Amino acid sequence: MLKNEKIKAKEVQLTGVDGEDLGVVSTKDALAMAKELKVDLVCTSMMSSPPPCRLVRAGAAKEEAQQARKREKxxxxxxxxxxxxxxxxxxxxxxxxxxxxxxxxxxxxxxxxxxxxxxxxxxxxxxxxxxxxxxxxxxxxxxxxxxxxxxxxxxxxx
Structure with a gap:
């Protein structure tokens, strides 16, 4: 799971904080939007083009990853x-x-x-x-x- 500046793709398929589809957006615009809303930009999968990314409240991405690991174990x-x-x-x-x-x-x-x-x-x-x-x-x-x-x-x- 990649966050914020670690996302190297030129464009991302962006989903908003409330789950609304924001379409294909350049990574720079998505990062600017994330900073403006004070949230994290999280890439869920790098296997598709453009990669799907979500705007997630700060800290929620880490909690979500921990929950996913617990469910897998x-x-x-x-x-x-x-x-x-x-x-x-x-x-x-x-x-x-x-x-x-x-x-x-x-x-x-x-x-x-x-x-x-x-x-x-x-x-x-x-x-x-x-x-x-x-x-x-x-x-x-x-x-x-x-x-x-x-x-x-x-x-x-x-």
Whole structure:
């Protein structure tokens, strides 16, 4: 994404601040217009001729680029491990940790280690966590009990 004087094309296809089409304009005129309105001239693509450019309020172009990068980035899946014999304080700590991860935009995989006949208790623990984290994330999978562990994945709210 090129801004202001870094745009080297002779002419640009200009779009105004409010989205109105201003047509094909020389780059000098577009830069003068941008300075007059106290906005940035942002080139969205150099692949066409003339390149499409927009007049964007100062700082908005940077925010927009950051939002686009966030949307492109696939969320990471972070795992939190628990045991069926977890105490109340430890449970709260793990819950807060999961909330922070979900609010940062990453998914959480909650895994409970199962020993012997604790499968039902592990499922109850995951259901409780899923209920407590309803405000921060949505379940991507059901509770899966297999072998020595039970797991559920929560995705962040969008």
């Amino acid at each position: 696939a969320p990471k899946v972070k795992e939190i491990r628990l045991t069926t014999g977890i105490e109340e304080h430890d449970y709260e700590t793990k819950k807060q940790q999961a909330e922070r991860i979900l609010q940062s935009g990453d998914a959480v995989l909650l895994v409970v280690k199962v020993q012997g006949k604790e499968g039902a208790r592990a499922k109850e623990l995951l259901e409780e966590l899923r209920r407590d984290l309803k405000a921060s994330g949505t379940p991507a999978t059901g509770i899966q009990v297999s072998g020595k562990q039970a797991a559920v994945q929560l995705n962040p709210l969008t």
